[in-house]
Amino acid sequence: xxKTTQPNSMESNEEEPVHLPCNHSTISGTDYIHWYRxxxxxxxxxxxxxxxxxxxxRMASLAIAEDRKSSTLILHRATLRDAAVYxxxxxxxxxxxxxxxxxxxxxxxxxxxxx
Amino acid sequence: xxxxxxxPKFRIxxxxxxxxxxxxxxxxxxxxxxxxxxxxxxxxxxxxSVGAGITDKGEVPNGYNVSRSTTEDFPLRLELAxxxxxxxxxCASTPIGLANEQYFxxxxxxxxx
Numbered sequence: 001x002x003k004t005t006q007p008n009s010m011e012s013n014e015e016e017p018v019h020l021p022c023n024h025s026t027i028s029g030t031d032y033i034h035w036y037r038x039x040x041x042x043x044x045x046x047x048x049x050x051x052x053x054x055x056x057x058r059m060a061s062l063a064i065a066e067d068r069k070s071s072t073l074i075l076h077r078a079t080l081r082d083a084a085v086y087x088x089x090x091x092x093x094x095x096x097x098x099x100x101x102x103x104x105x106x107x108x109x110x111x112x113x114x115x
Numbered sequence: 116x117x118x119x120x121x122x123p124k125f126r127i128x129x130x131x132x133x134x135x136x137x138x139x140x141x142x143x144x145x146x147x148x149x150x151x152x153x154x155x156x157x158x159x160x161x162x163x164s165v166g167a168g169i170t171d172k173g174e175v176p177n178g179y180n181v182s183r184s185t186t187e188d189f190p191l192r193l194e195l196a197x198x199x200x201x202x203x204x205x206c207a208s209t210p211i212g213l214a215n216e217q218y219f220x221x222x223x224x225x226x227x228x
Contacts, residue, residue, distance in 0.1 A: 034216075036217075041222075042221060042222070043119075043205045043207070043219030043220055043221055043222050044158065044205070044207075044217075044219050045219065046216035046217065046218075049216070087157065102148065102160050102163055102173065103148075103158075103160075103217060104160070105150075105157035105158040105159070106157045107155075107156060107157050108157060
């Protein structure tokens with residue numbers, strides 16, 4: 001499994017952009033990069049995923065380095081509701097057995113948003 | 116759709132007691148998972164299932180059992196509860212596909228004393 005490195009914590013002012021980095025230098029060519037977040041006292045929720053190209057959705061953008069060894073989750077305007085732990089998770093993109101869709105969570109980055 | 120539902124929300128067990136954590140999803144997803152999350156840590160996979168009648172162990176299966184008799188339900192059984200099983204338990208499901216997202220339930224907070 002590819003290992004990831006994320007900062008333990010980050011702070012942002014409300015309504016400012018936030019860039020959450022993730023290093024995944026051992027990622028394989030077929031691993032997708034998933035981001036999940038976990039709000040306080042809730043289960044994780046899906047944010048975004050990508051393989052090679054940058055991706056956008058209504059929640060965030062995902063910028064993937066050309067060598068795929070790192071990625072950055074971008075929240076364009078942080079709100080108080082974005083305060084959460086953000087997890088960067090490489091996940092296999094080719095089916096290689098019944099367990100291949102499982103997610104491996106690390107400790108993530110705790111994002112605090114300052115009003 | 117209710118999504119993934121879990122019961123109970125909270126439970127306190129005495130050492131040696133047993134209980135079943137319930138998980139139900141109404142999205143017709145084939146894959147279901149049980150995770151545990153200890154304080155300040157990420158989630159660890161306990162068991163997973165790829166469909167009715169098929170289950171397999173994850174990273175931390177000791178002390179737990181599962182069954183999957185229907186697509187919708189995936190109960191987690193704790194036998195002989197121990198303080199080390201104090202944790203928050205999350206159930207999740209996903210449809211078959213290469214990069215589909217997992218949908219998580221709200222969790223069950225379990226304390227074993």
